[in-house]
Each structure stands twice: as C-alpha cells, then as structure tokens.
Amino acid sequence: MIDRRxxxxxxxxxxxxxxxxxxxxxxxxxPEVVAVTYVVLAVLSFLDYxxxxxxxxxxxxxxxxxxxxxxxxxRAARRAAATGR
Amino acid sequence: MTVGVVLVIALALAFxxxxxxxxxxxxxxxxxATRVLTPGYAVMWAAFFNFIAFLVFGTEVAATIAxxxxxxxxxxxxxxxxxxxxxxxxxxxxxxxYLGLPSSSSHALVGGMAGAAVARAGFDVLVPEGLRKIGVFxxxxxxxxxxxALIVTxxxxxxxxxxxxxxxxxxxFRRGQxxxxxxxxxxxxxxxxxxxxxxIFALLIAAGRATPTSEVxxxxxxxxxxxxxxxxxxxxxxxxxxxxxxxxxxxxVGGFAAxxxxxxxxxxxxxxxxxxxxxxxxxxxxxxxxATRRLSAVRWxxxxxxxxxxxLTIPGAFIVAFVSSKAVELFT
Numbered sequence: 001m002i003d004r005r006x007x008x009x010x011x012x013x014x015x016x017x018x019x020x021x022x023x024x025x026x027x028x029x030x031p032e033v034v035a036v037t038y039v040v041l042a043v044l045s046f047l048d049y050x051x052x053x054x055x056x057x058x059x060x061x062x063x064x065x066x067x068x069x070x071x072x073x074x075r076a077a078r079r080a081a082a083t084g085r
Numbered sequence: 086m087t088v089g090v091v092l093v094i095a096l097a098l099a100f101x102x103x104x105x106x107x108x109x110x111x112x113x114x115x116x117x118a119t120r121v122l123t124p125g126y127a128v129m130w131a132a133f134f135n136f137i138a139f140l141v142f143g144t145e146v147a148a149t150i151a152x153x154x155x156x157x158x159x160x161x162x163x164x165x166x167x168x169x170x171x172x173x174x175x176x177x178x179x180x181x182x183y184l185g186l187p188s189s190s191s192h193a194l195v196g197g198m199a200g201a202a203v204a205r206a207g208f209d210v211l212v213p214e215g216l217r218k219i220g221v222f223x224x225x226x227x228x229x230x231x232x233x234a235l236i237v238t239x240x241x242x243x244x245x246x247x248x249x250x251x252x253x254x255x256x257x258f259r260r261g262q263x264x265x266x267x268x269x270x271x272x273x274x275x276x277x278x279x280x281x282x283x284x285i286f287a288l289l290i291a292a293g294r295a296t297p298t299s300e301v302x303x304x305x306x307x308x309x310x311x312x313x314x315x316x317x318x319x320x321x322x323x324x325x326x327x328x329x330x331x332x333x334x335x336x337x338v339g340g341f342a343a344x345x346x347x348x349x350x351x352x353x354x355x356x357x358x359x360x361x362x363x364x365x366x367x368x369x370x371x372x373x374x375x376a377t378r379r380l381s382a383v384r385w386x387x388x389x390x391x392x393x394x395x396x397l398t399i400p401g402a403f404i405v406a407f408v409s410s411k412a413v414e415l416f417t
Contacts, residue, residue: 005376012228019221024214027221027357034225037232 003049006042013038089164090292094285096171098312101281103178104190105316111367112273115340116266121259128318131270136314138274144301145358146276150283153215154195155202157290157297161210165413166201167288173197173406186394189362194280196399200406226361227369233346234373241338258337265344272351273363278309280360343370
C-alpha cells in the first residue's frame with residue numbers, strides 16, 4: 001500500500017521542475033516555487049498517511065489482543081443461555 | 086477603417102462573446118453547485134465583475150497576444166490571417182461546447198492565430214519565447230491553482246476545526262463565496278477579455294492604425310469587456326454541470342477556497358501579462374479542494390476527459406485555422 005496522494009504530488013513536483021529550464025529568467029521563480037511546494041505537500045501528505053496507517057494498525061493490534069477474549073466470553077454466554085443457567 | 090477590418094473586429098467580439106458564454110461556467114459553477122446563488126443571479130454577478138475588470142487591470146495580456154505569438158515584424162498578420170485564426174478558435178470552441186468539454190478558449194485562440202500564420206508563411210513567423218511562456222503556464226496554471234486551493238482549504242480547516250456551530254460557519258462561507266466568485270469573475274474578465282483586445286490590437290497594427298508599442302485604445306478595451314460580459318450573461322449550462330458537480334462534490338468552504346485560489350492565480354498572471362486558461366485554473370483548484378479529503382474524492386475519469394480536451398485544443402484549433410487560412414488565401 002502506498003499513499004497515492006503523495007505520489008501525485010511528487011509527479012506534480014517533477015512536472016513543475018521540468019518547466020524551470022523552459023521558463024524565461026524573469027518568471028523562473030514560479031516553476032521553482034511550484035516544484036518546492038509540491039515536494040513539501042508530498043512529504044506532509046506522506047506523514048499524514050503514515051500517522052493514519054499507524055493509528056489503524058494500533059487499533060487492529062488492540063482488536064487482535066482483545067478479540068479472542070471477547071469471542072470466548074460470547075461463547076460462554078451462548079452456552080449459558082442454551083443450558084438455561 | 087475598411088469593411089474587412091470592421092467585420093473581423095465584429096468576429097473578434099463574437100469570439101469574446103462565445104468565450105464569456107463558454108467560460109461563464111467556470112465563474113459560476115461552484116457558486117451554483119453550493120446553491121449560494123440561483124443560476125440567474127450567478128450569471129449576472131459574474132457578468133458585472135467581468136465587465137468592471139478593465140478598471141483594475143492593465144493590458145499586458147493583450148500586448149502578449151498581439152506581439153508574442155506571431156512576430157508583428159513579419160507582417161504576416163493581415164486581416165485575412167486574423168480572420169482565419171478567429172475561425173479556427175471559434176470552430177474549435179463550438180466543437181468542445183457541443184461535446185460539453187471544458188476546453189480553453191484562450192488556447193484555442195493562440196492555436197488558431199499560430200495555425201493561420203503558419204499556413205501563410207511557415208513556422209519562422211512564430212515567436213518562440215512568447216509561445217514558450219504561454220506553453221509553460223498552460224502546464225503551471227492548473228498546478229498553481231491546485232496547490233493554492235489545497236493550502237487555503239487546509240488553513241481554513243485548521244482555523245475552524247474546533248468550531249461547533251457548523252451551520253453558522255457554512256452560512257459565513259456562503260457569503261464569502263459571493264466575494265470569491267466576484268474575484269474570480271474579475272480575474273476571468275481581466276485575462277480573457279484581454280485576449281480579444283490583443284486580437285483587435287493586432288488587427289489595428291496590421292491595418293496601420295496602431296504600432297506594437299502604442300497603448301490599446303479605450304474603445305477596444307470597453308468593447309471587449311462588454312462582449313465577454315454579455316456572453317457570460319447567456320451562460321453555458323452543459324459545462325456548468327461538468328465543472329460544478331462532476332469533478333468533485335463541493336461544500337461552501339470548498340467553493341470559497343477553489344475560487345479564491347483560482348482568482349489569486351489569475352490576478353498574478355494577468356499582472357504578468359501571461360494569457361492562461363481560466364478553465365485550467367479553476368479545474369486545478371477544484372481538484373485541489375477534493376484532494377484535501379482524499380484523491381478518490383476527485384472523479385478522475387471526468388478530470389482525464391478535461392485534460393484530453395486541453396491537450397487537443399491547441400493542435401485542434403491550429404488545424405482548423407490552418408485550413409481556414411488556406412481557404413481564405415484562395416479567395417483573396
């Protein structure tokens with residue numbers, strides 16, 4: 001799994017950077033700023049994606065740890081209900 | 086002024102009218118998609134700000150169109166060539182309008198002028214620096230719009246994420262959208278009306294009524310803004326639908342961010358004398374707003390269709406104008 005948004009921003013940065021040699025000297029700063037901005041956006045997007053992924057991994061790990069215990073409790077409750085106790 | 090010059094000026098103004106008609110969607114798509122204004126009021130709002138743009142901006146874009154696409158010193162820009170260039174641009178605009186594709190009228194115009202001139206005197210009459218500047222900003226303008234819209238949206242989210250009264254916030258941004266739509270219409274009027282001014286200015290140079298260094302006459306400025314304002318009043322609903330709802334679903338805050346970002350981009354490019362596509366810019370900005378949620382919030386199929394239309398516009402208008410220019414040459 002990769003962060004598609006980061007990849008999109010990296011590609012946009014590459015496109016922006018490829019415009020630098022084509023620009024005239026008076027407006028060269030525009031593609032430079034665009035390329036740098038997209039690199040920063042790509043890094044921030046990747047960090048956002050990673051923090052979300054780790055958050056969901058942590059939740060999954062907690063569920064994995066508590067999951068069997070819950071399942072045992074549910075099975076015991078069902079048995080108790082079936083035997084009428 | 087000869088009858089031919091007057092007729093081509095009328096055709097240029099007709100092109101400006103179709104430009105307003107075609108691009109009205111860009112100015113009002115987000116404001117109608119978020120139901121801030123009814124379509125009728127939205128077009129009036131946009132047309133008014135299209136018209137008054139001449140009070141705010143200069144004529145740098147007009148000078149770029151008149152002198153930086155085809156070399157005025159080559160004397161290839163005759164009345165017939167400008168007529169053929171306009172035919173190419175209008176023809177291409179009508180094709181994309183019929184197909185409901187938000188292509189760029191501006192690039193149709195650049196492609197048309199280049200195609201008509203090349204048909205007469207070959208590729209040597211084109212100005213490489215001018216075309217390179219226009220080409221670079223064909224690519225950069227949607228990227229700038231996208232990044233700015235994304236940054237504005239994130240800043241707004243940071244500023245208001247603890248705000249509990251969402252309805253009040255939405256109401257605030259609905260009002261803000263009136264301002265952002267006005268700013269965008271101002272930018273649209275400034276950049277797009279100037280392209281027609283540039284064509285008329287080139288025509289006046291060809292007719293010996295102006296020199297490349299003289300100022301664009303006031304009557305040219307006023308007539309171009311009037312034509313684009315009237316075109317916007319008529320509106321183009323097929324494209325409104327594509328821009329307003331098919332690319333991504335917008336809330337008032339997103340509409341505000343997209344229009345503000347696109348307006349800022351247009352203000353900068355108009356000031357720097359760079360003819361950019363308002364369609365490219367607002368589409369990039371709308372995608373930027375969608376990308377703050379996740380990339381899958383953007384309907385990439387529609388965005389791809391838009392990109393295809395962009396890629397085809399300059400060659401398409403170039404070919405139509407090339408053929409028109411050859412036909413005009415036969416009859417003159």
